[in-house]
Amino acid sequence: MTWFLSHLDDVGVFLAWHVYLSAVPLVLGLAIALPLGYLARRYRWLYPPLILGTGLLYTIPSLAIFILLPLLLGTQILDPINVLVAMTVYTIALLVRTVADGLAAVPDEVLLSATAMGYKRFSRLLRVELPLAVPVIAAGLRVAAVSNVSIVSVAAIIGVSQLGSLFTDGFARAFLAPIVVGIVACVLLALALDLLILAAGRALTPWLRNRRAS
Amino acid sequence: MIEFDSVTKEYPDGTVAVGDLSLRAPTGEITVLVGPSGCGKTTSLRMINRMIEPTSGTITIDGEDSGSVDPARLRRGIGYVIQHAGLFPHRTIVQNIMTVPTLLGWDGGKAKARAMELMERVGLDPAFADRYPNQLSGGQQQRVGVARALAADPPVMLMDEPFSAVDPVVREGLQDEFLRLQSEMGKTIVFVTHDIDEAVKLGDRIAVLDVGGRLAQIASPAVLLAEPASDMVADFVGRDRGYRALAFTGGQVRADDEPTVPLGASVEDARAAAGGARWLLVLDEEGRPAGWVEPAKMAAPASADFLNRGGTVARADGSLRQALDAALSSPSGRGVLVSPDGALIGTVPAGRVVEAIEAERVHRTEGGAS
Structure with missing residues (x-):
């Protein structure tokens, strides 16, 4: 506890980096997964390769990807951009299937009536399909958020500082306090992101509340 | 008037859903398409608003070839009601009814006033306006479906088994109210059903389709019941057609005084x-x-x-x-x-x-x- 209080500033900076490195990829990943998921839903033949392909990305060990990316992107090994890109890739891996399945869960008669009312394809997607896919997409996003918070900490090994740095620091000095603080901070951050997405999902789906209320 | 002129729908695998169909749905009348499953009645209906494109032949609506109109624009001018209503679960009742006026760019206040007026006309409590579809019964949802189709006052309405998913008592009430509404509005309606009783009750004209989308007979209900054109039509119309035809026979009977x-x-x-x-x-x-x-x-x-x-x-x-x-x-x-x-x-x-x-x-x- 005394260690935590005396290193409050350091922990704060690590936390800020951790939020940045795990949350920004969540947004970027979602932005890229939406069109990919839509394509997988729209063109049936694309579904298996897209889902399998993006799914395989998730099996690449994070350490390997952190080290490989600078070679592919021509960036410095310490550049946080590598971590951002890597986490975005993982988010995409988790969300493409979620988006495709979320869109597939929209009832056929709703699609049919939307088309019959005179919605064009894109506005139907925007106004009808995506709002109805929100519960499924939000559930996938929660998994991705927690997964990101956990994987980002590995980046401490390649020297990109965030809460994971507390683990490497603690290990190097055989000192337990920073490790405990790091774990607690990670869990709290994951919980906070999870609740945030849950709340946003609820706010976007008012029709799922008050079922059959009088 | 909606006119089918030798319309055929053939799928790539060679299945003919609708074969050389020619028929007219006169302005201001209810034309019912009825037939066994696989007779192409829903396919025919969906070709009118180009949800399905015909392989050959033309469909004209009041003289205009529907194939020459932008599909989205065409559909905004045609009311459409389906089984299970197909309401948007994420929109309130009033928002659902406002769908087409909103797509047409109506002013929000005007669209809402119109929606409230329609709720009343189809017999929905205005207190439902801000509820979501999952808070309504099947019959109420179907009323919303009808109100939504009527919102922009389209001259033409397409209805695909709109009342078949609700229980018989509710269905009868919806049918009666639909007939009352139609007597006030005089829309040109094409109505699909597999239920001959519903066809006889609602139709001004009934087109019986046979498997493969061939027109077996088109006639008024009374004529259809009295003079079926083929064995297929006679079978489909059913055994008690003689009795049911009496529904179209008016006549004076002298009543006795009853203590x-x-x-x-x-x-x-x-x-x-x-x-x-x-x-x-x-x-x-x-x-x-x-x-x-x-x-x-x-x-x-x-x-x-x-x-x-x-x-x-x-x-x-x-x-x-x-x-x-x-x-x-x-x-x-x-x-x-x-x-x-x-x-x-x-x-x-x-x-x-x-x-x-x-x-x-x-x-x-x-x-x-x-």
Whole structure:
């Protein structure tokens, strides 16, 4: 506890980096997964390769990807951009299937009536399909958020500082306090992101509340 | 008027869903497409608003080739109602009804006022306006579906088995109200159903389609029931078509005066009124038939609890089918006839209704011959 209080500033900076490195990829990943998921839903033949392909990305060990990316992107090994890109890739891996399945869960008669009312394809997607896919997409996003918070900490090994740095620091000095603080901070951050997405999902789906209320 | 001109829909695998279909749905009338599953009735309907594109042939709406209009624009001008309503679950009832006006760029206040007006017209409590579809019953949702289709006041409506997913009692109510609405609005309606009774009840004209989307017969319900053009049509229309055709036969039957007592009448009064007859008709406070009693078995004044309500009641100005049914279902064998406001006019025995039916038939066939 005394260690935590005396290193409050350091922990704060690590936390800020951790939020940045795990949350920004969540947004970027979602932005890229939406069109990919839509394509997988729209063109049936694309579904298996897209889902399998993006799914395989998730099996690449994070350490390997952190080290490989600078070679592919021509960036410095310490550049946080590598971590951002890597986490975005993982988010995409988790969300493409979620988006495709979320869109597939929209009832056929709703699609049919939307088309019959005179919605064009894109506005139907925007106004009808995506709002109805929100519960499924939000559930996938929660998994991705927690997964990101956990994987980002590995980046401490390649020297990109965030809460994971507390683990490497603690290990190097055989000192337990920073490790405990790091774990607690990670869990709290994951919980906070999870609740945030849950709340946003609820706010976007008012029709799922008050079922059959009088 | 909607006109199909040799319209064919053939799928790449060679299946012909609709084969060389030509028919007309006249302006202001309900044209029902009916037939067994696989007869292409829904496919035909969806080709009208280009949800499905015909392989060949043209469909014109009031003289304009629908194939030449932008599909989204075309659809905004055509009301569409489907089974299970297909409401948008994420929008409130009023937002659902405002869908097409919003797509057409109406001012929000005007669209909302229109939606509220329509809720009232289709018999929905305005308190439902801000609820979501999952808070409504199936029948209520279907009313919203009809209101939504009517929102931009389209001249043409397409309805695909709109009432088949609700229970029979609700369905009958929806059908009656739909007919009432149509009598006020006079839309050009194409209505798909697999239920011949619904077709006969709602249709001004009925087109019977056979498997493969071939037109077997198109005619008014009365003609279809009386003169089916082929064995297929006869089979589809069903065995009791002779009886059902009576629904279209009006005719005068003379009503006898029927002795009655009011609800609450004493045993003595009832026995005196019946004058030895086994059954006696009881009227409610408004003079409407409430049911029958057997005065000989009465132990207490006539109360609503022990009335026999087995008999149906027919409007004196209604069809002979109703009158015959009233007579056949009445425990006394005397069918109860009422005025449009439900007040008792008198009773008629089944034999006299049958005589009226026969007289009507002779009148019709001789009228047709001359």
